[in-house]
Amino acid sequence: MNLSNSSLHYYIIKHIVDEGRAPKIIEMSRAFGVSTNDMAEALRALQDYHGVVLHPVSSEVWVMHPFSTAPTNFWIESEKGSWWGNCAWCSLGAAALLDRDLTITTTLGGESKQVVVEIKNGQITNKKIFVHFPIPMVKAWENVTYTCSTMLMFESESEIDNWCERHGMEKGDVQPINNVWEFSKVWYGNHLNRDWVKWSVNEAKEIFDRFELKNPIWNMPSNGGRF
Structure with a gap:
């Protein structure tokens, strides 16, 4: 199996979707036919590309956006599996990738009051929620x-x-959940593609503009780098 940023990203995220967890370095090294040292180096290259976040000591997968391998405040559950999302944005992005009826359970402001966001037939049923x-x-x-x-x-x-x-x-941007849902579908729409590439900064700016994300927190200088 060819080892590239795209193929490694696809292998990891497909494994998370199917198994509910990230593969270990030893599993990936066997799948790609390389040594564990070579696999760790490939993972660090993918991290430099902003395609994964690794545990700083072990180099095992910690975060593969939009999924987390460690417990978070966002629990995504369907009849076919369950996952942790990193945040409100990621959890909605994960829901878009999973493309099935599911619920996202979280607490408002990361505090004590729990809320369950239901997505059914591609629609959010309780839309009176805001994302900060x-x-x-x-x-x-x-x-x-x-x-x-x-x-x-x-x-x-x-x-x-x-x-x-x-x-x-500091207060940043506040968006109604339905706009973040539609935005997340586009932002994470290519994450399960075998030929995935990271959005460039300019591509990211275009997506922000498409969904009228005008608050200064979305401002970025134009350049040819990756977001």
Whole structure:
């Protein structure tokens, strides 16, 4: 099996979708016919490409957006399996990739009140939910796990204002869940493709514009690099 960023990304995310967990380095090295050292090096290259997040010591898969291999505040469940999503955005993206009836269980603002978002026949049934994006996209990959941990669901914008004040968090963009759902379908739409490539910064900007994401947190300078 040819070992490239695209083929490795596809192998990992397909394994997560099918098995509910990421493959281990030893499993991937056998599948691709390479040594574990070569596989770890390939995984680090994929991480440099922003295609995966690895455990810093073991180099095993920690995050393969939109899925997490570690417990998070977003639990995705269907009749055929269950997964962790990294954040509100990722969980909706995972739902789009899975393309089936499912629920996303989380807590509002990462606090005590639980909410269940149901997606049935491709539609969100409870649309009175908002998603808060507090971290500017230009800083998203400085600590992407932290960035994801802050993208949470709320029941109102005033609730977000209160949450930001209590936690000393700068308020970012607030989007209705249905717009994030439609946005996530496009953003994560190619993640299960064998020929997946990471969005460029300019492609990302075009998608942000398409969904009228106008808040300054979405601003990024145009360049030829990958998001």
